[in-house]
Amino acid sequence: MRIGRLNHIGIATPDIEATRDTYAALYGADAATPVKDFPKLGVKVCFVSIENTELELLQPLGPDSPVNKFLEKNPKGGQHHMCFEVDDIIAARDAMRERGATVLGTGVPYIGAHGVPVIFVHPKDTHGVLVELMAKPEH
Amino acid sequence: MRIGRLNHIGIATPDIEATRDTYAALYGADAATPVKDFPKLGVKVCFVSIENTELELLQPLGPDSPVNKFLEKNPKGGQHHMCFEVDDIIAARDAMRERGATVLGTGVPYIGAHGVPVIFVHPKDTHGVLVELMAKPEH
Numbered sequence: 094m095r096i097g098r099l100n101h102i103g104i105a106t107p108d109i110e111a112t113r114d115t116y117a118a119l120y121g122a123d124a125a126t127p128v129k130d131f132p133k134l135g136v137k138v139c140f141v142s143i144e145n146t147e148l149e150l151l152q153p154l155g156p157d158s159p160v161n162k163f164l165e166k167n168p169k170g171g172q173h174h175m176c177f178e179v180d181d182i183i184a185a186r187d188a189m190r191e192r193g194a195t196v197l198g199t200g201v202p203y204i205g206a207h208g209v210p211v212i213f214v215h216p217k218d219t220h221g222v223l224v225e226l227m228a229k230p231e232h
Numbered sequence: 233m234r235i236g237r238l239n240h241i242g243i244a245t246p247d248i249e250a251t252r253d254t255y256a257a258l259y260g261a262d263a264a265t266p267v268k269d270f271p272k273l274g275v276k277v278c279f280v281s282i283e284n285t286e287l288e289l290l291q292p293l294g295p296d297s298p299v300n301k302f303l304e305k306n307p308k309g310g311q312h313h314m315c316f317e318v319d320d321i322i323a324a325r326d327a328m329r330e331r332g333a334t335v336l337g338t339g340v341p342y343i344g345a346h347g348v349p350v351i352f353v354h355p356k357d358t359h360g361v362l363v364e365l366m367a368k369p370e371h
Contacts, residue, residue, distance in 0.1 A: 095260030098283040102241060102314060104361060112359045119331050119357065120316070121234030143316070144237040145284045169360035172311035175241060177259070177282070192258050218258060220251045221308035222243060 094188035096177035100207070100227055101140070101147040105160045106170035109137050109152035116141050116148065128152075131206055135159055138206045149176070149206065174213070176225035182210045185226045194218040202228070233327035235316035239346070239366055240279070240286040244299045245309035248276050248291035255280050255287065267291075270345055274298055277345045288315070288345065313352070315364035321349045324365045333357040341367070 106112040109128050117123035124142040131138055135158035141148040151173060153160040163173055179185040182202045189196050195215035202210035209228040216223045245251040248267050256262035263281035270277055274297035280287040290312060292299040302312055318324040321341045328335050334354035341349035348367040355362045 096282070099238075099241075099285050102238075102311075104359075106359045108359070115358060119328070119333055119353075120363075143235070146238050167360055169356070171355075171360040172241075172314065175311065189258070194258055214258075216310075217308070219254060220243075220245050220247070221306055221310040224259075 094179065094181075094185050096179060096226070097229060098178050099146050100176045100178050100230070101149040102172060103149045103151055103174035103176060103223075103225065104170065105151050105153075105163050105167070105173040107152065107164055107168065109139060109150050112150050112170065113139055113141060122148075129206075130154055134206060136206070174223040174225050176211070176227050178229045179226050180229060182212065182226065182228040186212050189214055189218075189226075233318065233320075233324050235318060235365070236368060237317050238285050239315045239317050239369070240288040241311060242288045242290055242313035242315060242362075242364065243309065244290050244292075244302050244306070244312040246291065246303055246307065248278060248289050251289050251309065252278055252280060261287075268345075269293055273345060275345070313362040313364050315350070315366050317368040318365050319368060321351065321365065321367040325351050328353055328357075328365075 113125050122141050126140045128139045135154050137152040137154050139150050151160050197213040202212050205211035207230050209230045211227045214224040252264050261280050265279045267278045274293050276291040276293050278289050290299050336352040341351050344350035346369050348369045350366045353363040
């Protein structure tokens with residue numbers, strides 16, 4: 094198992110609209126999707142297009158949001174995870190376990206904000222960086 | 233001024249060799265440069281190739297390293313900055329200031345680990361994310 098392209102950088106923020114507007118106004122990165130609520134994932138999400146990848150902006154939705162803890166530690170927001178595409182999400186999940194890493198949750202891939210199955214690898218396995226693996230979406 | 237491609241994600245680590253080896257062993261990202269010391273920048277650096285971008289691994293070099301403070305807050309390491317390419321680094325610097333952002337240091341672009349001029353924009357201007365802008369390198 095070998096990771097493919099960086100699909101996106103996940104960025105947590107306490108104010109997703111303000112952050113999206115900042116990337117447009119300050120950096121000219123003005124191609125962004127509307128903000129969408131994902132109640133099951135506990136986040137509001139929008140995507141900012143970059144020439145070769147995307148930024149996934151995340152704002153917590155609800156008290157059980159997986160992003161709440163990160164924002165408690167980083168109240169202004171910050172880089173939350175990196176997401177790489179893989180050819181086969183089940184094979185990737187199995188490879189993570191065989192190689193000694195901890196897959197978060199039940200380990201059953203679930204549908205993420207991109208509409209394809211994902212898993213997350215515990216940051217302790219990647220020297221403090223939370224890594225998402227995503228089945229390759231159709232581009 | 234509009235940012236171009238994501239050149240790299242900067243990742244701080246207390247042990248650069250171990251982190252490089254982890255990306256190879258766990259994720260199959262085994263194309264990496266040798267670790268190189270940049271005493272003037274206060275960091276040891278190596279680059280891990282990803283299909284569409286790079287990871288820039290950074291370990292502090294010396295007591296005045298700009299990465300020390302980050303590792304005090306995140307002892308295991310973590311995502312430290314995002315770096316985007318720009319066509320004209322001086323125009324980009326001027327645009328940052330005109331748009332109300334704070335360019336770190338003197339504001340005079342200096343040669344980074346890629347051998348081209350760079351500036352850094354204060355994380356307060358990008359909702360907690362440190363952003364590096366880099367003159368487009370020759371690919």
